[in-house]
Amino acid sequence: MRHLLVINPNTSVHVSALLQSHAQATAGPQVMVRTVTARFGAPYIACEASYAVAAHALLDRWASALQDDQPAPDAVLIGCFGDPGLLALRQGSQAPVTGLAEASFHEASQYGPFAIVTGGERWKPMLERLAYTLGHAPALAGIHTVVPSGAELASNPEAAIGLLAQACREAAERWQVGAVVLGGAGLAGMAAAVQAHVAVPVIDSVQAGTRQALAQPATGVSHNGFAIAWEGMGEALAALGERKQLLQV
Known part of the structure; x- marks a missing residue:
């Protein structure tokens, strides 16, 4: 069974529930969809400031999702029509990434x-x-x-x-x-x-996001992480930065 990780980069659990329901219905029973919600930020992304914060919240929640006792995702979908953090996450994720x-x-x-x-x-x-x-x-x-x-x-x-x-x-x-x-x-x-x-x-x-996420080819990225040492970040995101640094030494 394939696993799709949907990340809601705002803090609304209602939006996360909508994403989970409609993404799972589109993906079908052969795919397990898991939707997670940002730990911080705005309940709705509606301006440049909330968009910028959402990109950080996306990376943070992706990093913590990788530490959960769950199967590694085969694809990642950013559950916001605006795709905050898309290019940044795509650089660091072993699984292919797209946004709504x-x-x-x-x-x-x-x-x-x-x-x-x-x-x-x-x-x-x-x-x-x-x-x-x-x-x-x-x-x-x-x-x-x-x-x-x-x-x-x-x-x-x-x-x-x-x-x-x-x-x-x-x-x-x-x-x-x-x-x-x-x-x-x-x-x-x-x-x-x-x-x-x-x-x-x-x-x-x-629906388009779910279809595209599952249709994407492998990224070619062999590790989850970033080539930078973070300061003042959450533990999960900081660990991915440090891990990438160690792998490149």
Whole structure:
């Protein structure tokens, strides 16, 4: 049996439960999904500061997850639409790593130009920067953010579906795209209901992330760790830095 580690880099156990449920349903019974939650940071990532802290929280929780009495992961999924810490974790993880946004960009681009719909106005420049960094900027036609945050949308799914369906329909028509990404861990499972109101495919970011995480090839990294000696970090993360240093001596 394969093992997928999903890391929620915010502190919301409700979001972690959504990730666990929808990732496991997508992965199927042949995969064991384990979702862990950040030890510190924000309950919802909604700005540059909370995004920066989430990257640290991601690395910290990954390091501690490796020390748990659980099988080593075959793949790692960052359970945030924005992928904080993606490139850093990818450098240190023996298992392949992807995030909800990266996986969604990849899947949506198979249909041609795509748009994004997500909650929280501050996410627009952050997602534009991420798309550019990951090489998906040419295919990204536009980003439509709705005023409620992902956490607020998740707290009232019935009202959220109507708002998101309208936003996805407007995005598809405005930019004439081949697909729309409905981005956000808190929006997991809503794409199916939204799809009935939109003429192009609506990509569920959690489903896309799970599929992409399990489809990735091995990284070629032979050890979990980093080539740096940390100071003032949590014990698990500090140990991975020290371990890498010793291996390179």
